[in-house]
Amino acid sequence: MYKKFNPITGKCGEIVEEIMQSPEVLPLNDTTRFKIRLCAEEAIENIISYAYGRNDGFIEVNSCISDDNFVLSLKDGGMPFNPLGRKDPDINKPLEEREVGGLGIFICKRMMDDVRYTYKDGCNILTMSIRN
Amino acid sequence: MDIIINHSENKTLIALNGRLDTTNAEQFQKDISPLMEGDKLQIEIDCSGMEYTSSQGLRIFLMLQKSVTAHGGSLVLKNMNSRVKEVFDITGFSNIIKII
Numbered sequence: 001m002y003k004k005f006n007p008i009t010g011k012c013g014e015i016v017e018e019i020m021q022s023p024e025v026l027p028l029n030d031t032t033r034f035k036i037r038l039c040a041e042e043a044i045e046n047i048i049s050y051a052y053g054r055n056d057g058f059i060e061v062n063s064c065i066s067d068d069n070f071v072l073s074l075k076d077g078g079m080p081f082n083p084l085g086r087k088d089p090d091i092n093k094p095l096e097e098r099e100v101g102g103l104g105i106f107i108c109k110r111m112m113d114d115v116r117y118t119y120k121d122g123c124n125i126l127t128m129s130i131r132n
Numbered sequence: 133m134d135i136i137i138n139h140s141e142n143k144t145l146i147a148l149n150g151r152l153d154t155t156n157a158e159q160f161q162k163d164i165s166p167l168m169e170g171d172k173l174q175i176e177i178d179c180s181g182m183e184y185t186s187s188q189g190l191r192i193f194l195m196l197q198k199s200v201t202a203h204g205g206s207l208v209l210k211n212m213n214s215r216v217k218e219v220f221d222i223t224g225f226s227n228i229i230k231i232i
Contacts, residue, residue: 091224
């Protein structure tokens with residue numbers, strides 16, 4: 001599927017639902033769809049919350065099946081930011097030191113088979129793929 | 133997502149049904165916020181109907197665990213499905229929240 005969403009504030013649930021109802025995702029098995037829903041939500045929520053600062057903007061969603069892999073690409077025109085450049089959260093910290101910040105992209109890295117970031121033509125592009 | 137809260141003498145039983153995600157995490161937080169005040173609460177959450185959680189949900193479980201610990205109470209999550217359990221496992225939340 002290809003679809004451009006603009007504006008995006010408050011639209012995370014709607015965008016995720018469109019991805020989940022796309023013809024590429026519907027035939028996949030339950031576990032793969034669970035992981036796609038989770039990683040799409042985490043990545044899109046990050047873009048909505050941080051990419052455009054106080055402003056609104058767009059997200060372009062591209063998805064396809066390539067060599068038995070489901071590939072989801074999310075493009076935004078916000079501030080250049082490589083989420084893969086962040087240090088992973090320390091998941092062994094005790095309760096009182098645990099925070100939830102930074103978990104979203106960490107979940108994507110652990111749940112997907114491949115996560116890549118590029119900055120091209122003024123846009124952030126996050127591409128995630130998973131084998132069904 | 134539906135949330136059912138039952139208080140008995142010294143236990144609070146919560147049942148969650150549906151998906152806990154960006155669309156309803158704020159409401160879930162409001163629904164359980166009274167439980168973050170009480171002293172020595174024993175809270176059991178039945179997760180058998182919880183189909184999904186994202187980090188938005190994890191954030192609230194973490195807040196609840198921190199407040200329960202601070203107030204001398206206890207929190208147990210029960211009957212979690214394997215996919216949701218994996219989210220708790222890979223984020224290390226299984227180490228800080230009791231899951232049976």
